[in-house]
Amino acid sequence: MTDSERHPYVELIAREARRPVVTDQAARQRIMAAVRAEPLPRRRSTIWGRVIAPRSFTLSPVTGSLLAAGLVGIGVLAGALTSNRVGRPPVGQVPPVASGLPVSLQASDTVVKFVFVAPNAAKVSLVGDFNDWTETRMEKAEKDGLWSVTLPLSVGRHVYSFVVDGAWLVDPKAPMAGDGYGRTNSVKVVTKGSTL
Amino acid sequence: MSDDAADVQRVLAGDVDAYAALVDRYYDRCARFAIRMLGNRDDAEDALQATFLRAYKALNRYQERDRFSAWLYRILVNQCRSIAARRAHREKVFVREEALLLNAPDRAVVWTGEDEEFVQRVLSELDPLLREAFLLKYIEELSYEEMSALTGVGVSALKMRVKRACDRLRERWERIKND
Numbered sequence: 001m002t003d004s005e006r007h008p009y010v011e012l013i014a015r016e017a018r019r020p021v022v023t024d025q026a027a028r029q030r031i032m033a034a035v036r037a038e039p040l041p042r043r044r045s046t047i048w049g050r051v052i053a054p055r056s057f058t059l060s061p062v063t064g065s066l067l068a069a070g071l072v073g074i075g076v077l078a079g080a081l082t083s084n085r086v087g088r089p090p091v092g093q094v095p096p097v098a099s100g101l102p103v104s105l106q107a108s109d110t111v112v113k114f115v116f117v118a119p120n121a122a123k124v125s126l127v128g129d130f131n132d133w134t135e136t137r138m139e140k141a142e143k144d145g146l147w148s149v150t151l152p153l154s155v156g157r158h159v160y161s162f163v164v165d166g167a168w169l170v171d172p173k174a175p176m177a178g179d180g181y182g183r184t185n186s187v188k189v190v191t192k193g194s195t196l
Numbered sequence: 197m198s199d200d201a202a203d204v205q206r207v208l209a210g211d212v213d214a215y216a217a218l219v220d221r222y223y224d225r226c227a228r229f230a231i232r233m234l235g236n237r238d239d240a241e242d243a244l245q246a247t248f249l250r251a252y253k254a255l256n257r258y259q260e261r262d263r264f265s266a267w268l269y270r271i272l273v274n275q276c277r278s279i280a281a282r283r284a285h286r287e288k289v290f291v292r293e294e295a296l297l298l299n300a301p302d303r304a305v306v307w308t309g310e311d312e313e314f315v316q317r318v319l320s321e322l323d324p325l326l327r328e329a330f331l332l333k334y335i336e337e338l339s340y341e342e343m344s345a346l347t348g349v350g351v352s353a354l355k356m357r358v359k360r361a362c363d364r365l366r367e368r369w370e371r372i373k374n375d
Contacts, residue, residue: 028223041253
């Protein structure tokens with residue numbers, strides 16, 4: 001403590017404020033009741049992991065037959081759409097490419113790419129209201145020092161910051177808003193089809 | 197693997213009751229911060245409920261290399277900030293009433309030593325920025341580096357806030373002494 005911090009009155013207030021508070025067991029029970037009403041948080045997994053993860057399911061004979069017939073139908077339809085009459089892609093047609101989007105995306109989600117230039121940074125993360133201010137790591141491009149991450153965000157106003165080697169920095173390209181506590185965050189208003 | 201990490205793994209494996217162990221482990225400490233920060237138990241309970249629920253929903257984003265308590269505290273600090281901002285008007289009224297009480301000439305400002313209301317009142321006089329820094333430093337006993345990681349505020353700014361909070365308290369003492 002500095003001189004002013006060592007003052008007996010300050011020490012007294014700090015000591016008293018450190019006393020445990022009396023809490024209500026019912027409040028914990030209310031928390032657990034709310035928790036039990038929520039779906040289980042799922043382990044994080046990679047897209048590829050989800051694709052190749054073994055799954056087992058049971059089908060009734062009737063359902064199985066219908067599903068088999070449906071799969072054949074989809075195959076025939078896909079063949080008709082992607083091939084010309086001699087069975088080859090038309091000249092100049094680009095073969096379909098996987099989108100690379102997270103499979104958990106919902107129809108209402110909008111994909112937003114966050115980028116930040118920091119050639120000399122060892123680690124850059126993104127924090128915001130959309131990840132409860134916990135750090136989402138950003139990936140660095142090899143050449144230009146550009147860090148980026150793409151996230152599905154709901155439509156609306158979001159506030160965020162970049163954490164560059166531990167320091168919180170605003171996005172120089174985005175509007176800013178104070179948080180009422182002396183810190184400034186960046187603001188992103190997400191509309192359908194937004195990107196950053 | 198720490199107890200916290202083991203409990204998190206159990207929850208992610210489908211054992212919801214394991215979350216109760218985490219709530220029990222951290223509730224009292226979080227409650228102390230929330231009550232001291234927000235100045236009343238109703239707001240504090242709202243902050244705690246929102247914190248533990250948000251942490252549960254985001255549990256799959258918790259990374260074991262971080263301390264669970266620090267991760268939880270970051271959510272708590274932000275919840276307290278949100279609630280304080282949302283109820284700013286009400287808080288201003290509260291602080292003004294307290295100030296009137298303290299300045300009343302017939303009120304003896306003497307601390308009995310175990311008056312929780314008195315501690316709350318003293319803390320409520322501090323600007324929320326200063327109060328937050330003071331609580332994290334001297335009540336939660338975090339290092340400045342931990343505080344910085346938790347709040348996103350630089351170490352030097354935090355040191356300044358703690359010093360100002362202490363200065364305000366010292367000035368308060370001088371005022372009482374001279375009355």
